[in-house]
Amino acid sequence: MKLRPSSLAFVALGLAVAGFAATFVDAALLRERNAPQLAARGALAARLGLTDLALFTEARYTRHPSQADLHSAFQDHPAALEHFPTGSLLPPPAALIAHHERLDREATSPD
Amino acid sequence: MNAWIEKQRHLIDFTLASLARRRTKNLGLLLVYALLVFVLASVALYTHALRQEAARVLERSPEVILQRMVAGRHDLIPPGYLERIGRIRGVQQIEGRLWGYYYDPVVKANYTFMAPAAEQVKAGTLVVGPAVARSRGLAPGNTISFRAYSGKLFAFTVAGVLPHASELVSADLVLMSEADFRAFFEYPAGHHTDIALSVANPLEVRTVAAKLAAALPDSRPILREEVLRTYASIFDWREGLMLALLSAAIFAFAILAWEKASGLSAEEKREIGILKAIGWETGDVIKMKLWEGGLISLTAFLLGFVAAYVQVFRFGAPLFEPVLKGWAVLYPRFELVPAIDGLQVATLFFFTVFPYMAAVLVPIWRAAITDPDSAMRS
Amino acid sequence: MIELKSIRKAFNQGRPNEFWALNGIDLTIEAKKVTAFRGPSGSGKTTLLTIVGCLARPTSGRVRLAEDDISGLPERFLTDIRRSTFGFVFQQFNLIKGLSALDNVMLPAFPTGRPHRELRERSESLLDRLKLAHRREARVEWLSGGEQQRVAIARALVNDPKVLIADEPTANLDTALSREFMGILENLNAEGRTVILTSHDPLVVESAAVHRVVSMRDGRLTED
Ligand SMILES: Nc1ncnc2c1ncn2[C@@H]1O[C@H](COP(=O)(O)OP(=O)(O)OP(=O)(O)O)[C@@H](O)[C@H]1O
Ligand SMILES: [Mg+2]
Numbered sequence: 209m210k211l212r213p214s215s216l217a218f219v220a221l222g223l224a225v226a227g228f229a230a231t232f233v234d235a236a237l238l239r240e241r242n243a244p245q246l247a248a249r250g251a252l253a254a255r256l257g258l259t260d261l262a263l264f265t266e267a268r269y270t271r272h273p274s275q276a277d278l279h280s281a282f283q284d285h286p287a288a289l290e291h292f293p294t295g296s297l298l299p300p301p302a303a304l305i306a307h308h309e310r311l312d313r314e315a316t317s318p319d
Numbered sequence: 320m321n322a323w324i325e326k327q328r329h330l331i332d333f334t335l336a337s338l339a340r341r342r343t344k345n346l347g348l349l350l351v352y353a354l355l356v357f358v359l360a361s362v363a364l365y366t367h368a369l370r371q372e373a374a375r376v377l378e379r380s381p382e383v384i385l386q387r388m389v390a391g392r393h394d395l396i397p398p399g400y401l402e403r404i405g406r407i408r409g410v411q412q413i414e415g416r417l418w419g420y421y422y423d424p425v426v427k428a429n430y431t432f433m434a435p436a437a438e439q440v441k442a443g444t445l446v447v448g449p450a451v452a453r454s455r456g457l458a459p460g461n462t463i464s465f466r467a468y469s470g471k472l473f474a475f476t477v478a479g480v481l482p483h484a485s486e487l488v489s490a491d492l493v494l495m496s497e498a499d500f501r502a503f504f505e506y507p508a509g510h511h512t513d514i515a516l517s518v519a520n521p522l523e524v525r526t527v528a529a530k531l532a533a534a535l536p537d538s539r540p541i542l543r544e545e546v547l548r549t550y551a552s553i554f555d556w557r558e559g560l561m562l563a564l565l566s567a568a569i570f571a572f573a574i575l576a577w578e579k580a581s582g583l584s585a586e587e588k589r590e591i592g593i594l595k596a597i598g599w600e601t602g603d604v605i606k607m608k609l610w611e612g613g614l615i616s617l618t619a620f621l622l623g624f625v626a627a628y629v630q631v632f633r634f635g636a637p638l639f640e641p642v643l644k645g646w647a648v649l650y651p652r653f654e655l656v657p658a659i660d661g662l663q664v665a666t667l668f669f670f671t672v673f674p675y676m677a678a679v680l681v682p683i684w685r686a687a688i689t690d691p692d693s694a695m696r697s
Numbered sequence: 698m699i700e701l702k703s704i705r706k707a708f709n710q711g712r713p714n715e716f717w718a719l720n721g722i723d724l725t726i727e728a729k730k731v732t733a734f735r736g737p738s739g740s741g742k743t744t745l746l747t748i749v750g751c752l753a754r755p756t757s758g759r760v761r762l763a764e765d766d767i768s769g770l771p772e773r774f775l776t777d778i779r780r781s782t783f784g785f786v787f788q789q790f791n792l793i794k795g796l797s798a799l800d801n802v803m804l805p806a807f808p809t810g811r812p813h814r815e816l817r818e819r820s821e822s823l824l825d826r827l828k829l830a831h832r833r834e835a836r837v838e839w840l841s842g843g844e845q846q847r848v849a850i851a852r853a854l855v856n857d858p859k860v861l862i863a864d865e866p867t868a869n870l871d872t873a874l875s876r877e878f879m880g881i882l883e884n885l886n887a888e889g890r891t892v893i894l895t896s897h898d899p900l901v902v903e904s905a906a907v908h909r910v911v912s913m914r915d916g917r918l919t920e921d
Contacts, residue, residue: 212813213335214328217614224621231628235657238632242656245484246375252485254379255437257416257515259546261373262448262490265429265649268420271491272431273553274546275384275513276393326810333800333807340795586794593791596752597805597852598780600773691779692752694791695743695864 327610330603334611337590348579349619355572356623356671357630358565361639363663364631366558371658373550376488377543381515382524384416384541385531398509400535404516407534409527411519415511417500421465421493426454428649432493434500442496444478450490450649452480467503475499483652490651561639576675583682589694591686596694604687605680612679616672623671624664632657699726699749699860699891704758706744706916718744719755720916727909728763728859731882731892735902736913742895743864745913749893750862751779780805784853786863790845792837792852798824798844799833802851809856816855823851827881843874850881861885863894867901879904 252258260272269276338345385404387394396415404413418433430451440446447457457463457477464474481489500506516531518524528540562569591604630636632655706719718741726732726749734742747753748760751767754775760768767778784805792801802820824833827847832840837848846866853861861882867875875898883906886892896902902910912919 212328212332213339214331217331217335221614221618221621224618224625227625228621231625232659234628235632235659238657242654245654246372246656248482248484249376249488250379252481253376253488256433256435256489256492256494257381257414257437258488259377259380259384259541261376261487261550262431262450262492262649262651263487265431265491268429271420271429274541274549275386321812322810324810325812326808328813329803329807329810333804336796336800337793589791590793593793594804595776596779596785596787596791598776598856599805599808600776603808690753691776692747694785694787695747695752 327606330607331610331614334607334614338611338615345615348576349615349622351572352576352615352619352671352675353622353626355569356620356667357626358568358623359562359671360624360627360667361631361636362558362561362565363667364627364657364659365636365639365655366554366561367660367663368631368655368658370551370554372487372656373554374547377546377550380543380546382518382521382543383516383528383531385514385516385535386539386541387513387535387537388539389537393513395507395510395512396514400538401511401514403534404514404531407527407530409518409520409523409530410516412517414515416513416515417497417506418512419500419504423455423465426649428454428491430491430493430649432495432500432503434495434497436497438494440494440496440499441478442498443475444495445475446479446481446492446494447477448481448489448492449483449486450651451493452477453652454649465503467505469505473499473503486651487653491649573674577678583686588686588689591683592689592691592693595687595689595691601687605683608679608683609676612676613672616675620668620671624667628657628659631655698728698763700759700761701725701749702759702761704745704748704755704760706741706748706753707756710756718916719748722758722916722918724911724918726891726893728891729886729889730908731886731894731906732909732911733902733907734893734895734911734913735897736919738897740913741916742913744916746862746864746893746895750783750785750860751775780808780856782858782860784856784858784861786846786849786853786861786866788865788868790849790869792845792848794838795836797834798829798837798840798848798851801837801848802855804855805852806855820851820855823854824848827851842869843877846870846874846878847881854885858890860891860893863892865895865897867896867898872900875900879906882906 259274262271264270264273385396385400387396387400401413401415404410414436416433416436418431421430421432422428423430430448434440438446445463447455451457455463457480459477459479461477462474463477464472466472475495481492481494495503501508516527518527524542524544528542531538531540594604595601630638636655701722701724704719704722705717708716708718722745734745736742744753748755751760755768758768759766762778762782767775770778793804799817799820802823803816806816806819821830821833824830824847827850829844829847829851832844837845840848846869863882867878870878879901882892882894886906894901901907
């Protein structure tokens with residue numbers, strides 16, 4: 209007798225759900241396995257006082273976005289066109305702007 | 320109960336047999352659907368894991384960094400600043416930092432040079448980051464020379480390579496002694512790049528920052544929480560950018576799915592009439608269609624998500640790495656530690672599964688309430 | 698026994714194209730007999746069958762099925778009655794294309810939640826009885842007209858209905874196949890099933906298997 213389509217569907221769906229559950233198990237295992245490396249990264253950051261990820265090394269405001277001059281993605285003019293691809297992918301962090309508005313104003317338009 | 324289960328199984332049997340009639344078309348739809356979930360899930364998983372990584376690594380970076388600004392630009396901290404800060408209450412530790420950038424024309428990459436106070440690097444030696452070691456082919460004991468901005472050539476011995484495990488934060492680092500750093504960059508004595516502060520009571524960080532800004536009007540304190548938020552927003556932004564790039568594809572699929580699911584052919588309408596004439600209730604027809612939509616969208620979601628997980632955390636996200644990580648000469652090589660956000664997965668589930676079910680259901684509703692006697696006249 | 702009392706049926710009621718397909722039908726259809734409706738095209742035969750078979754409600758009048766008035770019941774109950782009491786053989790057979798003969802036969806029983814094995818055995822035995830056992834896995838569009846009709850009959854019988862309703866069952870068949878169909882009808886009637894059908898075909902209307910012929914014209918019954 210032929211297998212019912214619904215039986216096939218349940219088997220397929222069961223496998224897919226198992227795969228889905230397996231990703232969570234796998235994630236937990238990988239996390240556990242990587243815990244020492246993660247601790248090592250944190251320890252190095254603490255020891256050297258590192259403030260940024262070394263993801264974008266092509267310009268100083270992308271290498272250290274949190275340390276860059278205000279608006280450094282648009283260094284010369286707020287509307288300056290960007291040459292580096294990362295710069296064009298990276299707006300000035302909004303969180304910093306409000307906090308440093310005073311300085312920003314004083315710094316860019318001295319009276 | 321058994322009859323209920325048996326009935327649902329019958330409905331599933333029927334809907335699958337119907338789908339099997341246009342096997343290639345429906346499998347194609349399932350595949351495109353799964354591909355869409357795959358792309359969306361990859362972006363979500365990758366950015367979330369990076370965000371988590373940044374948060375956990377940078378959680379131990381200095382609480383406050385003090386920069387000096389001159390004419391809107393980052394400038395050196397002159398002598399005397401450290402002493403003036405020392406008098407501010409709540410500041411526990413002060414450390415003048417020395418670091419800067421060096422462009423290496425050999426591999427056309429920027430390095431971050433640093434003279435750490437905590438790490439004693441012997442004069443004449445370097446400790447390099449893993450990506451620097453890789454790009455210049457360095458191993459402990461090798462000699463390397465850099466031409467300083469002044470034009471002088473400096474030779475160093477590589478004393479060590481930073482561990483691969485820390486590559487995400489240290490890929491491009493070159494650590495040297497303070498004397499070497501000052502000589503190499505001709506850094507004026509007593510000056511520093513910036514100042515790292517630690518604050519005894521975490522609740523006082525903002526007060527201390529305000530006091531610093533008042534005491535040293537030309538300074539700009541950067542708080543750790545701002546650094547963390549900066550990173551969160553960078554990846555939010557990258558994720559958004561990626562989604563913007565993908566939106567055309569998403570819309571194309573939405574149209575395809577809507578067209579497929581909602582466009583009820585005359586043939587299908589006729590079949591619904593027949594089913595009703597031979598004893599199916601309106602509710603049975605709707606349940607049958609719900610199973611169809613549910614099975615297709617659930618399968619697509621599960622397949623897409625599992626594939627995305629494997630791609631991102633097992634194969635290093637080869638597809639989206641360039642856009643999500645950025646563009647650089649020196650790429651850090653790192654294994655992303657998986658972090659799955661349950662809410663994010665639930666959101667993805669909701670926005671991929673439910674619209675499809677709705678698209679399936681809306682037209683069926685209209686068709687299913689037509690009179691069963693239409694079957695007599697065809 | 699089915700009793701119809703002053704049945705009237707309007708299409709597009711209240712609109713300019715309002716049309717009364719049935720104009721006061723009073724009729725009692727006897728149980729366990731074969732009743733045939735005859736009449737010119739457009740006389741309302743199909744419309745009357747839809748009302749008898751609970752596929753449609755009359756605009757006015759009453760339908761009684763074994764002493765129960767069913768004309769006022771909500772759709773849910775009508776569907777239940779339709780499924781358990783009536784089996785339909787449509788003029789175009791109305792099989793679901795792309796599915797096998799066996800799947801088509803099983804369809805009307807799906808909402809009942811009958812166990813799969815039992816349902817399958819019943820459907821196979823019906824196909825077997827109609828000499829189609831060898832074609833049960835074939836897609837219905839590959840079957841010949843006569844075979845398709847026998848699949849449609851098997852489908853009508855799968856829920857074991859008391860009444861079989863057939864609209865122009867022989868319109869698409871040649872003489873030999875029509876005779877064969879009448880033979881099947883006779884057997885079903887001999888089992889105690891009521892059969893109601895419409896036809897222009899003398900071969901059907903004048904057949905010995907038919908117990909009663911009802912003539913219609915313009916939505917009314919005329920003399921038998
Ligand atoms: N849905 C409808 N809307 C409007 N008029 C309809 C509808 N269904 C049937 N009619 C009309 O009702 C009348 C009776 O139709 P019915 O199908 O009952 O005739 P019939 O006796 O079965 O004819 P035939 O022998 O050709 O099958 C016809 O004039 C037809 O045009
Ligand atoms: Mg007719």
